[in-house]
Amino acid sequence: MQSIFGTDGIRGRFNEEITCSLAYKLGYALGSNLEKNNPILIGRDTRISGDILLQAITQGINASGKKSINLGICPTPAIPFLIKEGNLSSGIMISASHNPPEYNGIKIFDHNGQKITKNFENKIQKIIEESKQNVSISTKVVPLKANEDLMDTYTKSLIQTMDGESLSGLRIILDTCYGSATTCAKKIFQSLGADVKVINNSKNGLKINLNCGSTNLEPLKKALRESPADMGFSFDGDADRVIGIDSKGNVLDGDHILFLWGRELMEQKILTNNLLISTQMANLGFENSWKKIGGILYRTDVGDKYVHDAIKKKRAVLGGEQSGHILSKINNFSGDGILTALQISKYCKKKNINLNDWLKSSFVPFPQKLTNIKLNFNINKLNSKNKILIDELIKNFQEIYSENCRVYIRPSGTEPVMRVLVEAKNHKKVHSLSREITNKLFFEIDKIIN
Numbered sequence: 001m002q003s004i005f006g007t008d009g010i011r012g013r014f015n016e017e018i019t020c021s022l023a024y025k026l027g028y029a030l031g032s033n034l035e036k037n038n039p040i041l042i043g044r045d046t047r048i049s050g051d052i053l054l055q056a057i058t059q060g061i062n063a064s065g066k067k068s069i070n071l072g073i074c075p076t077p078a079i080p081f082l083i084k085e086g087n088l089s090s091g092i093m094i095s096a097s098h099n100p101p102e103y104n105g106i107k108i109f110d111h112n113g114q115k116i117t118k119n120f121e122n123k124i125q126k127i128i129e130e131s132k133q134n135v136s137i138s139t140k141v142v143p144l145k146a147n148e149d150l151m152d153t154y155t156k157s158l159i160q161t162m163d164g165e166s167l168s169g170l171r172i173i174l175d176t177c178y179g180s181a182t183t184c185a186k187k188i189f190q191s192l193g194a195d196v197k198v199i200n201n202s203k204n205g206l207k208i209n210l211n212c213g214s215t216n217l218e219p220l221k222k223a224l225r226e227s228p229a230d231m232g233f234s235f236d237g238d239a240d241r242v243i244g245i246d247s248k249g250n251v252l253d254g255d256h257i258l259f260l261w262g263r264e265l266m267e268q269k270i271l272t273n274n275l276l277i278s279t280q281m282a283n284l285g286f287e288n289s290w291k292k293i294g295g296i297l298y299r300t301d302v303g304d305k306y307v308h309d310a311i312k313k314k315r316a317v318l319g320g321e322q323s324g325h326i327l328s329k330i331n332n333f334s335g336d337g338i339l340t341a342l343q344i345s346k347y348c349k350k351k352n353i354n355l356n357d358w359l360k361s362s363f364v365p366f367p368q369k370l371t372n373i374k375l376n377f378n379i380n381k382l383n384s385k386n387k388i389l390i391d392e393l394i395k396n397f398q399e400i401y402s403e404n405c406r407v408y409i410r411p412s413g414t415e416p417v418m419r420v421l422v423e424a425k426n427h428k429k430v431h432s433l434s435r436e437i438t439n440k441l442f443f444e445i446d447k448i449i450n
Contacts, residue, residue, distance in 0.1 A: 007303035014102060046073055069150070
């Protein structure tokens with residue numbers, strides 16, 4: 001059985017991999033598999049396709065005999081928080097995270113507010129596959145009233161994580177990238193006393209993640225040049241990631257966030273075994289510097305669910321990804337970009353230090369280059385023989401080029417691309433090796449497929 005679930009739920013282009021028929025069947029399958037009769041919470045980001053997918057999922061849930069609550073446009077982390085808070089049976093977020101507007105996705109959470117297990121994914125997929133017929137869903141969207149009270153509960157919970165610390169005196173610029181953060185980020189920072197400027201702050205599903213947000217920092221850097229501020233934060237489409245920028249335009253990525261935040265927790269003696277959890281993408285400079293101050297860095301495969309599993313297994317209190325997806329004990333290890341941005345701001349205020357100086361005290365990263373090789377096929381739909389050949393090819397490349405550098409190659413779990421990370425002490429070597437590896441790899445993959 002070829003899984004329809006990737007590294008973070010189901011994702012693909014709307015009306016291709018992600019259809020209304022699939023959304024209906026998924027809503028029905030989820031409802032049919034839940035033992036509790038408590039409602040299922042549903043939220044979405046700003047994508048144009050979100051409304052019709054919400055309607056289809058809701059109809060599927062209703063057909064299973066269960067009920068749902070519409071949260072409307074919201075950050076993904078609002079779903080797991082409110083599931084726990086309201087003792088709900090499950091939750092769904094309709095979002096393709098950092099992907100372009102033509103994509104959408106469906107993330108499912110259990111009654112504990114955690115991503116569903118592989119076993120539960122298989123149960124849902126079995127019901128979907130047994131339902132062979134295409135379900136006809138009306139393309140006429142009937143607006144479903146969103147529960148604003150629940151959103152207020154979520155935003156208040158974020159403010160409470162500040163432990164009464166004010167952000168007055170701090171000038172902060174936010175890039176909400178036309179996505180989920182538009183619902184509450186500005187209001188939260190302003191309520192804490194910060195002087196806030198926000199860019200790309202309209203709920204525009206046609207522009208979500210386009211040349212903005214955590215995957216494109218240029219608009220935030222430009223805003224910081226034009227309107228000097230102490231710091232800026234750039235979110236992705238569903239606001240579960242964040243990347244920071246200091247007043248001089250230097251980047252505070254997930255590795256730096258983990259190092260600086262982790263060091264604070266280490267000094268407070270609340271970091272279990274001085275352990276941080278990150279992925280194979282984490283910078284070697286981060287790992288080396290963390291070890292020098294007595295820390296341990298444990299690497300997982302790429303994907304927040306792998307980080308989450310390792311956190312639970314090793315009883316860590318902080319982990320995350322270089323991409324800015326940070327999981328902390330504060331909110332039961334649910335990645336929340338707004339929460340992370342608040343914590344960084346809080347530390348700067350409490351320590352009476354600007355982000356530029358704090359970032360200078362972090363590690364010096366090794367030169368690192370990440371290249372995406374675009375594929376004209378979906379790697380998840382390859383036959384097993386070709387998948388094995390590509391896996392062997394990746395393993396060989398990583399072994400051949402492992403001397404004096406680090407090479408990590410993986411297929412994306414959400415897009416038809418192969419990601420190639422090259423890291424070494426020498427900047428020129430990184431770029432020349434990256435070119436060489438990507439060119440050879442593209443040629444070899446093409447030979448296998450064709």
